[in-house]
Amino acid sequence: xxxxxxxxxxxxxxxxxxxxxxxxxxxxxxxxxxxxxxxxxxxxxxxxxxxxxxxxxxxxxxxxxxxxxxxxxxxxxxxxxxxxxxxxxxxxxxxxxxxxxxxxxxxxxxxxxx
Amino acid sequence: xxxxxxxxxxxxxxxxxxxxxxxxxxxxxxxxxxxxxxxxxxxxxxxxxxxxxxxxxxxxxxxxxxxxxxxxxxxxxxxxxxxxxxxxxxxxxxxxxxxxxxxxxxxxxxxxxxx
Numbered sequence: 001x002x003x004x005x006x007x008x009x010x011x012x013x014x015x016x017x018x019x020x021x022x023x024x025x026x027x028x029x030x031x032x033x034x035x036x037x038x039x040x041x042x043x044x045x046x047x048x049x050x051x052x053x054x055x056x057x058x059x060x061x062x063x064x065x066x067x068x069x070x071x072x073x074x075x076x077x078x079x080x081x082x083x084x085x086x087x088x089x090x091x092x093x094x095x096x097x098x099x100x101x102x103x104x105x106x107x108x109x110x111x112x113x114x
Numbered sequence: 115x116x117x118x119x120x121x122x123x124x125x126x127x128x129x130x131x132x133x134x135x136x137x138x139x140x141x142x143x144x145x146x147x148x149x150x151x152x153x154x155x156x157x158x159x160x161x162x163x164x165x166x167x168x169x170x171x172x173x174x175x176x177x178x179x180x181x182x183x184x185x186x187x188x189x190x191x192x193x194x195x196x197x198x199x200x201x202x203x204x205x206x207x208x209x210x211x212x213x214x215x216x217x218x219x220x221x222x223x224x225x226x227x228x229x
Binding site for chain 2: 049
């Protein structure tokens, strides 16, 4: 069955610390990969996406993610977090063929201490 | 303002009642989606629609009904609400299903409590 795993459910960091959130997926075919963020009281919004090409993709607010096909992983990184990065982060995959249904991970709640 | 809106934002209802959650988007996006967000489960797809009058089941469709008579509206109905349907419901839309348009735009959510 298709699935997306986010191993870190809650992460607490101090400002300026580096961030890496793990995401692994299980799917036999080609997928597009996404990271969405939900700031407190706000809509989910797209952070970054990978379709093809360079496996290192850059998104908004200094976030980046690396697609490692052999590991079925799409980890999110940021070199130095800020208090304003406090949010919930969701990894998602979408098969490139078929019914185009998104599969979301369970989310990671990040709290950045000022 | 243009965008995607949901109503109501908060709803408390009793077991067995019918409830309809509304979703409206102003972009004329072809695709629309309903998700529910539960602790430990992330977002799970309930139903989606590729166009007006075209709908299909997602991962957790049981107990829900959708319709899409107009492109801009995608209401979700709980025919007979149960406590297990207490959740936060998100509506989303997407322009069209090409490589450049896989991004989904989410509404603010509806927090539904079934007592």
